[in-house]
Amino acid sequence: MPGTLLEWPAWPEFIKIDTLDPDFLKAKHEIIAQYGEPALRASWLETCAKLDGITEDIINRGSSIIPIIKIQDVLRVGFTEEQEAEIKRVGSFVIRDVIPEREATELFQDLKNYVANNQQHITGWPTETPSILSIYTSPVQMTVRTHPNQLALQRHLNALWHDSTGETSPDPLLYFDGVRIRAPNQTFMGLGPHIDAGSLCRWADPAYRLVYDKVFSGHVSEHDSFDLGIRKSADQYMFPGSAQSTFFRSFQGWTALTRAAPREGSLMLYPNVATAIAYVLLRPFFHPPANEADILDAEKWTFNAEDGFFPGTYKPNSQLLSPTSHPHLRLMECMVNIPTMKAGDTVWWHSDVCHAVEPEHTGKDDASVVYVAASPTTEINKAYTKRQLEAVLAGRAPPDFRAHGNADETKFKGYVGFAGMSEEAKKALGI
Ligand SMILES: [Fe+2]
Numbered sequence: 001m002p003g004t005l006l007e008w009p010a011w012p013e014f015i016k017i018d019t020l021d022p023d024f025l026k027a028k029h030e031i032i033a034q035y036g037e038p039a040l041r042a043s044w045l046e047t048c049a050k051l052d053g054i055t056e057d058i059i060n061r062g063s064s065i066i067p068i069i070k071i072q073d074v075l076r077v078g079f080t081e082e083q084e085a086e087i088k089r090v091g092s093f094v095i096r097d098v099i100p101e102r103e104a105t106e107l108f109q110d111l112k113n114y115v116a117n118n119q120q121h122i123t124g125w126p127t128e129t130p131s132i133l134s135i136y137t138s139p140v141q142m143t144v145r146t147h148p149n150q151l152a153l154q155r156h157l158n159a160l161w162h163d164s165t166g167e168t169s170p171d172p173l174l175y176f177d178g179v180r181i182r183a184p185n186q187t188f189m190g191l192g193p194h195i196d197a198g199s200l201c202r203w204a205d206p207a208y209r210l211v212y213d214k215v216f217s218g219h220v221s222e223h224d225s226f227d228l229g230i231r232k233s234a235d236q237y238m239f240p241g242s243a244q245s246t247f248f249r250s251f252q253g254w255t256a257l258t259r260a261a262p263r264e265g266s267l268m269l270y271p272n273v274a275t276a277i278a279y280v281l282l283r284p285f286f287h288p289p290a291n292e293a294d295i296l297d298a299e300k301w302t303f304n305a306e307d308g309f310f311p312g313t314y315k316p317n318s319q320l321l322s323p324t325s326h327p328h329l330r331l332m333e334c335m336v337n338i339p340t341m342k343a344g345d346t347v348w349w350h351s352d353v354c355h356a357v358e359p360e361h362t363g364k365d366d367a368s369v370v371y372v373a374a375s376p377t378t379e380i381n382k383a384y385t386k387r388q389l390e391a392v393l394a395g396r397a398p399p400d401f402r403a404h405g406n407a408d409e410t411k412f413k414g415y416v417g418f419a420g421m422s423e424e425a426k427k428a429l430g431i
Helices: 022-035 037-065 071-077 081-090 101-117 139-146 149-158 205-210 274-285 377-395 398-406 424-429
Strands: 066-072 094-097 181-182 251-256 267-269 346-352 355-357 367-371
Touching: 022 037, 022 274, 066 101, 071 094, 071 149, 081 094, 081 424, 101 139, 101 181, 101 367, 139 149, 139 267, 139 367, 149 346, 149 424, 377 398
Parallel strands: 066 094
Antiparallel strands: 094 346, 181 367, 251 346, 251 367, 267 355
């Protein structure tokens, strides 16, 4: 089948554990008390039925389901109605040529030099063979984040969300994240299928729960994944952890500094947003049938009010997924590779979209990306941007990344800080 893994990697499965943390059962009981079993069951059945068609479509179309759009078209006319509908349905997409290929290739050389010149101070993950580097303010990262095309694109991406309260704006705010330089033949099992922007807080935080009100209330087809008016207040950091972010990203993303191709340490996506997240949210309320042959028959799953097992949910981690724990998603067939990227291309995925990093890199060269997200102006993001600026100017890691290393980059060879930033970039940086 097109665009999926030949063999499913040895990523962890999330099978029943007897969790002792009472917060899980508490969140479950609150939702049952608020919405009731019939509503949850109605959404469960509708969601699983919809996934039948969605997964068939993904299996048939593979990677080609992911929209590919050129930056020049976005800058000229924005997204067409058709593109917007596809982006909102699939939840992920590629924007090509955001940075001209030659410029991006030169930036990669600059980044390599910067890393080589400061090697002894740079840490990363995994510890033994670091490929995700804990650096945040290298000149290359600053250039990539604040490139005029990048800022203009981020404004368009933020505007795909709507907010009837008028308390937010699509003006981009920049989130300082790390970079990846992955050497060929480096195996990396650390990022199997997962969804960022919190774990148990999606159920436990009343403001976050409200984002999924239609899912829990039996009106799952009315769930709107792009309502910033509600989402802006969600607490993604209710349960702190190194995988959690305070900051809200309308779309996570990265900008390639090299080629990135299937089986070369690139990205895999689950190309659906609204129905897949509804399934993940409803899953803890239902217990699988005993007979393995009935596993995809949603009618045979029983309502489960009494145990606190949320598959793949661990407070300090991202929301994790696996074929056994989330069978109707048919992850083995539906996690698709993103298309081959060249230097300067970007990929974006909604904050509720399941994604994974390929465990193998069979290419010949380094695969390098700069993590650059799109983020609107909200109260939470404004407050974070201020703390982020104070931290990096003082030579500390950005607040969400303190657990990942705290080298003082202001003392690095080649550090130029915020020199040469445009007015628009300064605004996005909170200066
Ligand atoms: Fe992630």
